[in-house]
Amino acid sequence: MDGQVLPKVDMADPGARIASLLDAQKAGWAKDVTPDHATRDDRLKRLDRMVVDWQERFCAAISEDFGNRPAVVTTLTDIVPLRAAIRHARRHLKRWMRPRRVSLAWTGQPASAVILRQPLGVVGIVAPWNYPLNLMLSPLTGALAAGNRAMLKPSELAPAFSEALAKAVAETFTEDEVAVVTGGPEVATAFTSAPFDHLIFTGSTAVGRKVAEAAAKNLTPVTLELGGKSPAILDASVQFDKAVPRLVWGKLLNSGQTCVAPDYALVPRDRVQDFLAAVKAEVDRQYPGLPANPDYTSIISPRHFSRLTRLVEEARETGAEVVELAGPHDPDARVFSPVAVIGAPDETAVMSEEIFGPILPIVPYDMLEEAIAYINHRDRPLALYWFGEDKGAQERVLSGTIAGGVTVNDTILHLAQDDLPFGGVGASGYGAYHGEAGFLALSKEKPVLKQSRLSAVKLLYPPYGRFSDWMLKLLGRFG
Incomplete structure (x- = not known):
């Protein structure tokens, strides 16, 4: 379908453009409060075609x-899981939309x-730069499946992608269906302060707190996916030849710039050196010749490169x-080669802040209960990983810790399953999406x-009178 390229929001009052778009989308929603299956499926089909047509760009x-x-x-990380999510939604949409009959007590x-599952109206989606396509359009998939309109705010740290997304969306949807708003922090502030019917934010915990505060002024419900320090427990029963390649892959995918990347590794004290040697060998196998390896992703900006450098230097000091774990860093190309850190104090930034980069702190432990306690004394993580062969130990970890999601004997892969809800807990966020969980998060389940x-x-x-008293006693006994 034809469409117009949306202008960038660079006016003195970015809220004016956002308010105008929001009014248009709410007016469009009012004309079709609960879109039928054909309308929703058509929007999902157009979204999928857009991803295919624009993939190379x-x-x-x-x-x-x-x-x-x-x-x-x-x-x-962006294209394949996104298209799978769209196909999953289209395949199950009729069942998700179907009214659900419920039983009544005898008194009823x-x-x-x-x-009845009805759309909320207009959904605002704010996505980060690390997986800018997936983390924007995966929530959009749930929004469209649920029958909503949507406004999208990509990160200002991804300007080339933001421009491409705005053009692609304008060619695919009308402004009152889906619209993209681009710009810097002032635009993001205006966007998250707008009276959406639901807001989905993916990003840091610090910014997430501000988003929640801004949304609360409008009583806008919010889904927050915030990341955090996701631990990987290497159990005493672990086999390094199986576990380490999977751990290294998850840690260094996108150079660690992943919200569910294993942030630090808890390793039996007497096996730390063997673990370190295995990690170093696996880094060289997966990414030989660093920093020149073309398969290795650069750090997004000079500021983030400097931040990673400071984390390592503070730990060393x-x-x-x-x-x-590999070759030298290349600041000019923003290639930060992998580094392990052993014995950093808990108060250092590398142990208290989400790393979001290829730095792997190693925390030695003696007993499994010690590792579990270490995790439970920190903010609840977005993800948790356990590696080992001892099923009893595995169950102790699963039942004894709280995390947004878990993968056993691998990393990250729980995120790619559309029938598993994705979301955090505590400081790593609240609410969930993916598959039916996303559909329900962006629907109103209206009891009738x-x-x-x-x-x-x-x-x-x-x-x-006396008959009323008798009826009330009966209801109290059997109701």
């Missing part, structure tokens, strides 16, 4: 924003009741052992009771 734009990100990484008979003409409720109408 999206990959090129994302690589431009990073400095270098291989097309295979974007295809693996002979009435009937159903739960406080007595931690810093182990270079349909009264029968044979209803006996009139027996409780005033004036009250």
Whole structure:
């Protein structure tokens, strides 16, 4: 379909453009409050076609924003899971939309009741720069499946992608269906302060708190996916030849710039050196020749590169052992080669802040309960990983810790399953999406009771007397 390229929001009052778009989308929603299956499926089909048609341009734009990100990484992490999510939604949409009959207590008979799933209206989606396509359009998939309109705000750290997305969306949807708003922090502030019917934000915990505060002024419900320090427990029963390749892959995918990347590794104290040697060998196997390896993603900006450098230097200055796992860094190309840090104090930034880069702190432990306690004394993580062969130990970890999601004997892969809800807990966020969880998060489950003409409720109408007292005693006993 034809469409106009949306202008960038660079006016003195970015809220004016946002308010105008929001009014247009709410007006469009009012004309079709609960779109039928054909309308929703058509929007999902157009979204999928847009991703296919723009795939090469999206990959090129994302690589431009990073400095270098291989097309295979974007295809693996943004394109493939996104298209799978769209197909999943289309395949299950009729079932998700179907009204659900519920039973009534005998006191409600002979009435009937159903739960209707209706769209909320207009959904705002704010996505970060690390997986800019997937983390924007995966929530959009749930929004469109649920019958909503949507406004999208990509990160200002991904300007090339933002421009490509705005053009692609304008060619695919009308402004009152889906619209893109671009701009810097002032635009993001205006966007998150707008009275959406629901807001989805993916990003840091610090910014997430501000988003929640801004949305609260409008009583806008919010889904927050915030990341955090996701631990990987290497159990005493672990086999390093199986576990380490999977851990290294998850840690270094996108150079660690992943919200569910394993942030630190808890390793049995007597096996730390063997673990370190295995990690170093696996880094060299997966990414030989660093910093020149073209499969390795650059750090998104000079500021983030400097931040990673400071994390390592502070740890070194406080007595931690810093182990270079590959070649030197290349500041000009923003290539930060992998580093392990052993024995960093808990108060250092590398142990208290989400790393979001290829730095792997190693925390030795003696007993499994010690590792579990270490995790539970920190903010609840977005993800948790356990590696080992001991099923009893596995169950102790699963039942003894709280995390947004878990992968056992691998990393990240729980995120790619559309029937598993994705979301955080505590400081790592709240709410969930993916698959039916996303559909439900962006729907209103409206309870409807349909009264029968044979209803006996009139027996409780005033004036009250001895019969009313008898009826109330009966209801109290059997209701």
